[in-house]
Amino acid sequence: MADLRELYQSVILDHNRSPRNFRDITGSSRWAEGNNPLCGDRLRVSVSLAGDVIEDVAFRGSGCAISKASASLMTEAVKGKTVAEASTMFDRFHEMVTGRLAPEDAKPALGKLALFAGVSEFPVRVKCASLCWHALKAALEADQEVVSTE
Amino acid sequence: MTLAGGGAGAAIRAMPSGAPYPVDRVRADFPILARRVHGRPLVYLDNAATAQKPETVIEAMTRYYRHDNANIHRGVHELSVRATEAYDAVRAKVRRFINAAEDREIVFVRGTTEAINLVARSFGRGAVGRGDEIVVSEMEHHSNIVPWQLLAEEVGARVRPAPVTDRGEIDLDGVRDLLGPRTRLVALTHVSNAIGTINPIEDLVALAHAHGIPVLVDGAQAVPHLPVDVGRLGCDFYAFSGHKMFGPTGIGVLYGRREFLEAMPPYQGGGGMIAKVSFSETTFAPIPTRFEAGTPAIAEVTGLGAAVEYLETIGYDAIGAYEADLLAYADERLATVSGLRVLGRAQRRAAVLSVVMDGIHPHDVGTVLDQAGVAVRAGHHCCQPLMDRFGVDATVRVSLALYNTGAEVDALIDGLAQARELFG
Numbered sequence: 252m253a254d255l256r257e258l259y260q261s262v263i264l265d266h267n268r269s270p271r272n273f274r275d276i277t278g279s280s281r282w283a284e285g286n287n288p289l290c291g292d293r294l295r296v297s298v299s300l301a302g303d304v305i306e307d308v309a310f311r312g313s314g315c316a317i318s319k320a321s322a323s324l325m326t327e328a329v330k331g332k333t334v335a336e337a338s339t340m341f342d343r344f345h346e347m348v349t350g351r352l353a354p355e356d357a358k359p360a361l362g363k364l365a366l367f368a369g370v371s372e373f374p375v376r377v378k379c380a381s382l383c384w385h386a387l388k389a390a391l392e393a394d395q396e397v398v399s400t401e
Numbered sequence: 402m403t404l405a406g407g408g409a410g411a412a413i414r415a416m417p418s419g420a421p422y423p424v425d426r427v428r429a430d431f432p433i434l435a436r437r438v439h440g441r442p443l444v445y446l447d448n449a450a451t452a453q454k455p456e457t458v459i460e461a462m463t464r465y466y467r468h469d470n471a472n473i474h475r476g477v478h479e480l481s482v483r484a485t486e487a488y489d490a491v492r493a494k495v496r497r498f499i500n501a502a503e504d505r506e507i508v509f510v511r512g513t514t515e516a517i518n519l520v521a522r523s524f525g526r527g528a529v530g531r532g533d534e535i536v537v538s539e540m541e542h543h544s545n546i547v548p549w550q551l552l553a554e555e556v557g558a559r560v561r562p563a564p565v566t567d568r569g570e571i572d573l574d575g576v577r578d579l580l581g582p583r584t585r586l587v588a589l590t591h592v593s594n595a596i597g598t599i600n601p602i603e604d605l606v607a608l609a610h611a612h613g614i615p616v617l618v619d620g621a622q623a624v625p626h627l628p629v630d631v632g633r634l635g636c637d638f639y640a641f642s643g644h645k646m647f648g649p650t651g652i653g654v655l656y657g658r659r660e661f662l663e664a665m666p667p668y669q670g671g672g673g674m675i676a677k678v679s680f681s682e683t684t685f686a687p688i689p690t691r692f693e694a695g696t697p698a699i700a701e702v703t704g705l706g707a708a709v710e711y712l713e714t715i716g717y718d719a720i721g722a723y724e725a726d727l728l729a730y731a732d733e734r735l736a737t738v739s740g741l742r743v744l745g746r747a748q749r750r751a752a753v754l755s756v757v758m759d760g761i762h763p764h765d766v767g768t769v770l771d772q773a774g775v776a777v778r779a780g781h782h783c784c785q786p787l788m789d790r791f792g793v794d795a796t797v798r799v800s801l802a803l804y805n806t807g808a809e810v811d812a813l814i815d816g817l818a819q820a821r822e823l824f825g
Contacts, residue, residue: 254439254772255768255769255772255819255823256823258768259765259823259824264823264824264825267824268760268825289780290763290764290779290780290781290795291780291781291785291788291794291795292764293794313794314762314764315762315763315764315765316761316762316765316824317764317765319762373768376764376768379764
């Protein structure tokens with residue numbers, strides 16, 4: 252149970268139960284769908300930009316606690332950031348959940364998102380945690396297509 | 402029910418001989434069951450994905466490689482003769498195992514998926530044309546849907562799914578309504594890999610045959626649980642995999658009624674499947690070798706033979722009675738877990754269950770169970786149309802086998818309680 256509590260931190264459980272920014276951005280043409288066919292997770296991330304700054308970001312969809320909480324916390328983390336800053340956060344996040352960056356080293360760049368460090372102990376869940384980030388990246392590039400983690 | 406505190410050795414119902422089912426002894430036959438996962442004893446409840454292998458299967462394959470390895474149907478030397486004899490002996494053994502009429506009705510393939518693809522490519526391309534229909538059901542595994550879709554796409558035919566009822570049974574009236582002058586094949590699963598339903602294959606075959614329509618049965622999930630008698634079922638094709646019935650991966654069986662197989666063109670070309678090759682004309686070997694191009698999985702065939710022997714030694718009467726009690730016990734215990742729903746309540750079920758828990762995604766349940774050493778599968782189980790039918794994205798699947806125990810069901814229930822505690 253100790254390892255599980257490390258993975259399922261109370262903040263993660265809270266965001267799973269009550270996801271933030273769980274909606275569509277009406278009229279936004281910048282959106283993308285993330286799809287993990289292995290487990291059926293499906294997220295749609297939409298963004299609106301003001302110049303280079305992420306003015307609003309939201310998501311919808313269904314998935315496991317890790318994928319939902321990750322999306323919810325991601326929307327909070329990248330709102331108000333520039334596209335370049337969000338992209339750097341994704342890089343740090345990915346390094347952390349794959350165990351290549353220690354949580355204490357990730358903390359300055361990631362803040363609250365460092366909570367997902369426990370995912371690195373559960374390799375099969377890395378895709379759950381990073382699905383929303385792939386979708387965000389595609390949305391920022393206005394791909395408007397389904398990205399897949401497979 | 403006396404299972405709850407029974408420990409790993411809980412004996413359930415008496416064997417037909419009157420002796421208790423020797424689950425301890427059965428477990429001792431499977432070396433992997435002694436291992437631990439995350440520091441806990443392995444509780445393997447993912448048997449529908451692949452079953453564990455008894456020592457006899459592992460030993461048969463090792464012995465083949467250590468003592469008898471040679472190619473079949475080729476050499477004049479001793480080892481080749483021995484390998485050929487062993488290979489053919491397993492074909493005869495499998496014929497008896499499923500009560501086929503003749504050895505040549507048994508084709509060795511890689512698994513159920515290849516068996517179905519073989520029928521789709523070989524039988525299908527000859528028998529199915531533009532405007533024709535193939536009837537399947539909503540509970541099929543993707544491997545009994547996609548090969549037909551590929552065929553349909555190629556020839557301009559349609560795949561029509563028969564409905565599944567709320568109880569998780571194929572709606573016989575629904576099947577009847579779909580059968581018509583354009584139906585060329587009915588392809589149905591014997592046992593659902595996701596919810597365990599045992600389909601009334603004899604009735605379904607009678608329905609189809611009344612219209613002169615042949616029937617293929619996907620038996621991948623049936624062979625670990627039930628005796629299969631293709632003569633009694635009356636089906637025209639029956640496909641199954643070695644690895645789901647405690648045998649090796651990479652080997653499976655296609656049973657085909659002789660009249661059908663003989664009329665079918667080769668599936669793949671190569672060595673072993675020809676009678677004579679020249680640039681002006683190539684003629685093909687008789688069945689079943691016509692469908693076994695290239696060097697087959699000889700070691701795996703010997704392993705499959707050992708798996709058949711293993712199942713016959715324990716006996717399906719004993720397995721069936723034991724698993725029925727285990728399933729009843731699992732049902733009883735699962736009913737005590739709050740906010741848990743079991744998908745499908747078919748009248749006849751094998752020991753395979755799909756469950757969903759309110760507010761907890763199956764993947765998260767799977768992770769919690771894994772930490773407790775309990776292996777289950779979370780996901781759509783290659784049954785997306787069935788998941789859609791029940792309005793879920795995924796489930797937690799618990800699939801039991803002849804070596805599972807009441808104590809292991811208890812470990813599952815404890816794990817589910819832990820998931821509830823964690824997620825609230």
